[in-house]
Amino acid sequence: MSTQAHPLGISFEFFPPGTEAGRDKLLRTRDALAERRPRFFSVTYGAGGSTQARTRQIVQQVSEAGITTAPHLSCIGSEKSALRDLLHQYRDEGIDSLVALRGDLPSGMGGVGELRYANELVEFIRAETGDHFEIAVAAYPESHPQAPSFERDLENFARKMRAGANLAITQYFFTADAYFHFVERARALGVEAPIVPGIMPITNYTKLARFSDACGAEIPRWIRKQLEAYGDDSEAIAAFGEEVVSRLCQRLLDGGAPGLHFYTLNQAEPALAILDNITV
Numbered sequence: 001m002s003t004q005a006h007p008l009g010i011s012f013e014f015f016p017p018g019t020e021a022g023r024d025k026l027l028r029t030r031d032a033l034a035e036r037r038p039r040f041f042s043v044t045y046g047a048g049g050s051t052q053a054r055t056r057q058i059v060q061q062v063s064e065a066g067i068t069t070a071p072h073l074s075c076i077g078s079e080k081s082a083l084r085d086l087l088h089q090y091r092d093e094g095i096d097s098l099v100a101l102r103g104d105l106p107s108g109m110g111g112v113g114e115l116r117y118a119n120e121l122v123e124f125i126r127a128e129t130g131d132h133f134e135i136a137v138a139a140y141p142e143s144h145p146q147a148p149s150f151e152r153d154l155e156n157f158a159r160k161m162r163a164g165a166n167l168a169i170t171q172y173f174f175t176a177d178a179y180f181h182f183v184e185r186a187r188a189l190g191v192e193a194p195i196v197p198g199i200m201p202i203t204n205y206t207k208l209a210r211f212s213d214a215c216g217a218e219i220p221r222w223i224r225k226q227l228e229a230y231g232d233d234s235e236a237i238a239a240f241g242e243e244v245v246s247r248l249c250q251r252l253l254d255g256g257a258p259g260l261h262f263y264t265l266n267q268a269e270p271a272l273a274i275l276d277n278i279t280v
């Protein structure tokens, strides 16, 4: 990871845009965020490998700013031979960090593939490429939506870390205690690696509500009610969102979180505004 990194382990996540205009906007966002000296940028991967080529291309372009750039990689629906080729391509292109995920199979798409869970992907990456990659995996302080119970999800998470992951990034959440509880329980199961909270700036209530329903992240009632009351007043939503999420970040850092990973949705301003509000 970059030696010039910010003292706090901040990182920023992007998605691979589908248009030229989207790509130009993303590169402007990257430049604005690069000034904060993040530890890394990451670029998401479409379900079932649907953005594979775009993710690779965007990773290369984003990494031209000289900051470590980690592609996300999911295993569900993929064959080992295809994953092996992609790992070797990334290694040859100078990529040394990955975010390893199971992913979700889009409805109507074929079989689950040869690796069913992210712990199997982490094992596979280690078997194929040794210690070349720093591997981040996903964590769910409020439980993964398909998990049969909190305990089982936590055990599955600990197994994934033992398979050779170096750090975890959480799904976003708005309740700091959910994070502290998860970290405490993971430590009790022997997980020592950093668990970095994933932060979702609030800018658009409709999109946030849709995302949160899909990924199992809870929007506390008091936040939901307040956002609903603002209707389509986007300035009021952004101002309230900035205040709520800045306060959450400050609490997380004061309570010992090792950094912050921002789900930027390819926008610089919301994350920058939050970073300006917090003290490290």
Ligand code: FAD
Pocket (backbone or CB within 6 Å): 043, 044, 045, 046, 047, 048, 072, 073, 074, 099, 100, 101, 102, 103, 104, 116, 117, 118, 119, 137, 138, 139, 144, 145, 146, 147, 148, 152, 153, 154, 156, 157, 159, 160, 169, 170, 171, 172, 198
């Ligand atoms: P896993 O860790 O495999 O867990 C999935 C479920 O299976 C959980 O319920 C778990 O409890 C259970 N489980 C795990 N291991 C086992 C086992 N060995 N036996 C039985 N049950 C098990 N999605 C994308 O498509 N592209 C992305 O780029 C992307 N980036 C993400 C980044 C972050 C930081 C996060 C938090 C999520 C991201 N996702 C992405 C979403 C993610 O793919 C989904 O949440 C997916 O449903 C689970 O992926 P996972 O890697 O957490 O799976």
